[in-house]
Amino acid sequence: MFYEWLARLTDQFQPFNLFNYITFRTGGALMTAMFIAFILGPRLIDLLRIKQGRGQPIREDGPESHIVKKAGTPTMGGLLILVPVIISTLLWGNLRSPFLWTVFLVTVSFGLIGFCDDYLKVLRQNPRGLNGRLKLILEFSIAAGACYVLMLSFAPEPETFATGLAIPLLKNTWINLGLFYIPFGCLVIVAASNAVNLTDGLDGLAIVPVIIACMSLAFIAYLVGNYNFSEYLGIPFIRGGAEVTIFLGAIVGAGLGFLWYNAPPAMVFMGDTGALALGGALGSAAVAIKHEIVLAIIGGLFVLEAVSVIVQVISFRLTGKRAFRMAPIHHHFEKLGWQEPTIVIRFWIIAIVLALIGLSTLKLR
Numbered sequence: 001m002f003y004e005w006l007a008r009l010t011d012q013f014q015p016f017n018l019f020n021y022i023t024f025r026t027g028g029a030l031m032t033a034m035f036i037a038f039i040l041g042p043r044l045i046d047l048l049r050i051k052q053g054r055g056q057p058i059r060e061d062g063p064e065s066h067i068v069k070k071a072g073t074p075t076m077g078g079l080l081i082l083v084p085v086i087i088s089t090l091l092w093g094n095l096r097s098p099f100l101w102t103v104f105l106v107t108v109s110f111g112l113i114g115f116c117d118d119y120l121k122v123l124r125q126n127p128r129g130l131n132g133r134l135k136l137i138l139e140f141s142i143a144a145g146a147c148y149v150l151m152l153s154f155a156p157e158p159e160t161f162a163t164g165l166a167i168p169l170l171k172n173t174w175i176n177l178g179l180f181y182i183p184f185g186c187l188v189i190v191a192a193s194n195a196v197n198l199t200d201g202l203d204g205l206a207i208v209p210v211i212i213a214c215m216s217l218a219f220i221a222y223l224v225g226n227y228n229f230s231e232y233l234g235i236p237f238i239r240g241g242a243e244v245t246i247f248l249g250a251i252v253g254a255g256l257g258f259l260w261y262n263a264p265p266a267m268v269f270m271g272d273t274g275a276l277a278l279g280g281a282l283g284s285a286a287v288a289i290k291h292e293i294v295l296a297i298i299g300g301l302f303v304l305e306a307v308s309v310i311v312q313v314i315s316f317r318l319t320g321k322r323a324f325r326m327a328p329i330h331h332h333f334e335k336l337g338w339q340e341p342t343i344v345i346r347f348w349i350i351a352i353v354l355a356l357i358g359l360s361t362l363k364l365r
Contacts (some may be wrong), residue, residue, distance in 0.1 A: 003025065022225070024219065032250070045077070048074035052122045054117060073269055074264055078272070080270075088254070094246075099150070114273040114275055117273075118284075128129075129272065136190070147181065166236055192279045192280065193283060198269055198305045204263050205279075207258055207274075214252050216359055220289055221244040224236055225237075225239070251281060263340055295352060
């Protein structure tokens with residue numbers, strides 16, 4: 001909105017030229033989202049606490065400490081992220097960008113799915129919430145639509161680019177997925193969404209790695225949207241792709257605001273409303289800037305959490321024994337006697353290291 005209104009008035013007022021710079025608008029989106037989250041936080045938390053009464057149901061098979069410490073904490077705190085992100089993106093983004101709108105709508109849509117799930121959990125005090133099969137159908141449908149739009153957005157480029165998968169560490173090397181491009185993109189988006197949701201089990205555990213991943217992807221989005229940088233680094237150049245930077249910057253700002261209230265001991269949980277939306281944002285952003293494999297490195301912590309659940313299920317079905325004391329893996333460490341802050345901070349460190357490794361692939365080619 002600011003871009004549409006003010007950038008055109010540069011001839012009348014030279015400082016308005018700042019709105020033509022992605023970096024300036026990203027900073028503006030970050031600060032705006034963070035400020036809104038800070039202001040909205042206390043009011044929203046009080047409202048959720050009043051409406052939800054006993055708060056989110058706590059898993060009976062979970063760590064015993066959660067039943068005492070976390071019972072009564074309101075959920076749906078993802079609204080404290082989504083509302084600032086929506087407002088900030090609409091204010092600072094170029095609303096003509098198909099890349100921005102695609103990532104934006106995926107995030108909001110996944111957030112709505114998560115909201116319905118949280119609503120059912122709170123209303124019926126049932127930890128299962130929305131039917132799992134229905135949830136996956138909705139997620140894959142939204143992801144498929146997003147991937148199709150992105151594929152059309154790449155239309156001015158060669159077909160191999162539109163349906164291609166970029167290989168890290170190799171300059172201008174592609175695997176043309178052809179008809180499998182949309183299923184692959186769907187898998188990336190849905191997997192990222194649910195992996196973040198699995199990670200969201202301890203106070204502050206999910207939001208900081210999300211912020212780290214968003215900062216990393218925002219940096220990459222800025223580079224792929226700049227022809228000189230992308231040509232120098234040998235990474236895909238995506239005309240208009242840099243607008244995704246602004247959206248990711250808004251998530252970073254809102255995430256910092258949310259962390260203020262989610263830091264141990266948490267005053268609010270993000271719930272599926274936030275976790276599904278944030279994971280969808282990471283997945284769709286990675287597809288939009290053609291760094292899907294790099295996302296698996298940067299978001300390696302989320303991959304680890306998801307894999308631990310898969311291993312646990314397979315192990316139990318094949319052998320009748322559990323590979324971990326409890327899955328996802330952060331609960332395994334709780335069962336081993338690690339304190340919650342220790343697990344959270346060590347996982348943050350892992351997320352930082354993985355992000356640095358992922359970013360290093362931009363130069364090591």
